[in-house]
Amino acid sequence: MKFPVDILQNCWFLAGPTAVGKSELAIRLAEELDGEILSLDSMAIYRQMNIGTAKxxxxxxxxxPHHLIDLIDPDGEFSTAEYLVNAVNVSREVMNRGKTPVFVGGTGLYLRALLRGVFEGPPADWEFRNELKERAETEGPNWLHSQLSNVDPVSAERLHPNDHRRLIRALEIHHLTGQPASLIQNEQPLPEEERPSHVYWLSPDREWLRDRIDTRVEFMIESGLMAEVQNLLQRDPPIGRTARQALGYxxxxxxxxxxxxSLDETIEKIQTGTRQFAKRQHTWFRNLVECRPLERRPEDTDIDLLQRILSS
Incomplete structure (x- = not known):
């Protein structure tokens, strides 16, 4: 499944690690381009998850106008292929209004899907999936990740040990095809002449970003993250497996x-996990050849960055 090239070439993309300041910069960029924003965030798709996702x-x-947020309830599941279908449809609607689609977010898997398409893979083997789920419950939370590390270390490096849905799918692909998912899912970049011209990722100073992450987490706690999570646990049906794995939640x-x-220990764990996540995001965007790094220095303002983007 591919993003139509004629639409892709009319889109702008702004990616980068969490807390780097994408949202406000993207709004300024969309205002300058007479555009509308399409989210590139795999957790912003969930309704009722606002504070912890920095929606x-x-x-x-x-x-x-913002799109591709609040698409499903917190107990639902949403694949990358479903995201791509939605992104194509919304981009076309935005362009039909004479506006420019501006994608912004930090989910590297979504960005790669937009730029290179999605490998849909073999159909589900539910008997195998159920066997893996039962073993995972018996063996403990890290068993799936260790199993994937044995057969597909590249995919294991990319996936969080608690992301059971994607771990099981990667193991299932290996089981059904005899090949690592990372190998057969390795979609190649479009030919250079077909790539979009405006794909940027914000590359910040590491210490500056560390401070930003710590401050953002503290702000989320002060803004009511605990109450938001309590409401998600009390809803019927309660928050689902994938949404439960979101950072902070x-x-x-x-x-x-x-x-x-303790709450202090919880805050520290969220901050540490978010810093680790930001490092993984940095690796994602650095390895996408379509992405042009845009250095974010501590002294840069949004106006500075906007001018650099528009003049590049």
Missing amino acids: PTQEQQNRV REMIDFLEGRCE
Whole structure:
């Protein structure tokens, strides 16, 4: 499944690690381009998950229309292929209004799907999946990840040990094809003449980003992340497996369910996990040849970055 090249070439893309300042910069870029924003965030698709995902505020959404957020309830599942279908449809609608689609976010898997397409793979083997789920419950939370490391270390490096859905799918692909998912899912870049011209990722100073991440996590706690998670646990049906693994939510659930003793420890775990996640994002974007790095220095303002993007 591929993103139509004629639409792709009319889109702008702004990616980067969490807390780097993508949202406000993207709004300024969309205002300059007479555009609308399409989210590149795999957790912003969930309704009722606003604080922990740093979802655009209502004021930001009033400035520029935002799409591909609040698509499903927190108990649902949403594949990369489904995201791609939605992205194609919304991009076409935006262009039909005479506007420019501006994608912004930090989910490297989504960005790669837009730029290179999605390998749909063999159909599900539910008997094999259920066997893996039963073994995982018996062997412990890291068993799936260790199994994948044995047969597909590249995919294991990319996936979080708690991302059971994607771990099982990668193991299933290997089981059904005899090849690592990372090998057969390795979609190649489009020919250079077909690639979009405006694909940027913000590459920040590491210490500056570390401070930004720590401050953002503290702000999320102050803004009511605990209450948001409590509401998700109390809803019927409750928050699902994939949404539970979102950064901030996973750690707060552990605290609320008694697996973490103190709020201070929980905050520290969220900060540490977010810094580790930012490193993985950095690797994703650096390895996508379609992406042009845009250095974000500590002294840079959004206006500085906007001018550099528009003049590049």
